[in-house]
Amino acid sequence: MSFRMRWLGTACFEIVLPNQQTVVIDPYVDDSVSAPISSNQFEGCNYIFITHGHYDHVLDAGKLALHYKLKIFCNEATASSLIQHQGVNPGLITPVKAGDVIQEEGLGIEVLRGIHVDIAAEFRRLTGVELFDGGTDLRSMVKKALREILDTDRVPEQFGEWMAKYPQGEQLNFIFEMAGSKRIYMAGTYPDPRVIEMAKQAKAYITLLQVLPGRILCGLEEKTADLAIASGCQIVVPQHHDPLVRGAMRTDLSRLRKILTEKSDIIFKEFTPGEWYKFD
Numbered sequence: 001m002s003f004r005m006r007w008l009g010t011a012c013f014e015i016v017l018p019n020q021q022t023v024v025i026d027p028y029v030d031d032s033v034s035a036p037i038s039s040n041q042f043e044g045c046n047y048i049f050i051t052h053g054h055y056d057h058v059l060d061a062g063k064l065a066l067h068y069k070l071k072i073f074c075n076e077a078t079a080s081s082l083i084q085h086q087g088v089n090p091g092l093i094t095p096v097k098a099g100d101v102i103q104e105e106g107l108g109i110e111v112l113r114g115i116h117v118d119i120a121a122e123f124r125r126l127t128g129v130e131l132f133d134g135g136t137d138l139r140s141m142v143k144k145a146l147r148e149i150l151d152t153d154r155v156p157e158q159f160g161e162w163m164a165k166y167p168q169g170e171q172l173n174f175i176f177e178m179a180g181s182k183r184i185y186m187a188g189t190y191p192d193p194r195v196i197e198m199a200k201q202a203k204a205y206i207t208l209l210q211v212l213p214g215r216i217l218c219g220l221e222e223k224t225a226d227l228a229i230a231s232g233c234q235i236v237v238p239q240h241h242d243p244l245v246r247g248a249m250r251t252d253l254s255r256l257r258k259i260l261t262e263k264s265d266i267i268f269k270e271f272t273p274g275e276w277y278k279f280d
Helices: 061-067 077-088 119-127 138-152 158-167 193-201 220-230 254-263
Strands: 003-007 013-016 024-027 047-049 071-074 093-095 103-106 105-113 172-178 181-186 206-210 236-240 277-279
Touching: 047 061, 047 105, 047 138, 061 077, 071 077, 077 093, 077 158, 093 277, 105 193, 119 138, 181 193, 220 254, 254 277
Parallel strands: 024 047, 047 071, 071 093, 181 206, 206 236
Antiparallel strands: 003 013, 003 277, 013 024, 103 105, 105 172, 172 181
């Protein structure tokens, strides 16, 4: 039984299951600098799964909820922010946590723990100095980090508001198992050794692998490759490596690709944003 999917920038995917129901992961397109569509151009939406609550993973959930009869699965903090700030009907939301198992028509989902990147720690690793200097406001601190990590300091005007409204909450990964078909592992996580060990549960056909953008990936390619290999996948699709803000540098995937080629038989498949890919 075939299914198809497309990547819409950042961590957003639209997946059409064999039964023609549609899963959307981390809906964020209208305010994205690299998304090729707007929120009214999804083909459909029966389920939304959210890895964590930051703005670049949730901002279009409420818009989709207005147009489709759907269910949203997310952590408790994200559920609260969607209800409070996007007016989502609480009856559409099922809060979930790591360890939960969900069963829907034609789709089984396992919820695994993820770990969010610590920007301050990565800034220290890359520069040898501290990001926090004791007197820097949030916007200035973010600009400082972006200059070093992405070669830009163009922070969105709404950044402070978005960060206040949309707290991270528990970081989650998902394993999607389609009836009569393959397993997809949404690995929206820092490649921490604990997560790499848990990834062995995935037994995935396709792993949607978070690849940290810009210079953050430098020095983490080996761990990122190990996460993909641990998941048992045949195909890895990088995600979240595209420009998060305007003017950001392009992430160099060449070393990650080389490591995966040398250490495994995994197919490293870069999706063109907005293009559909079919799998049998």
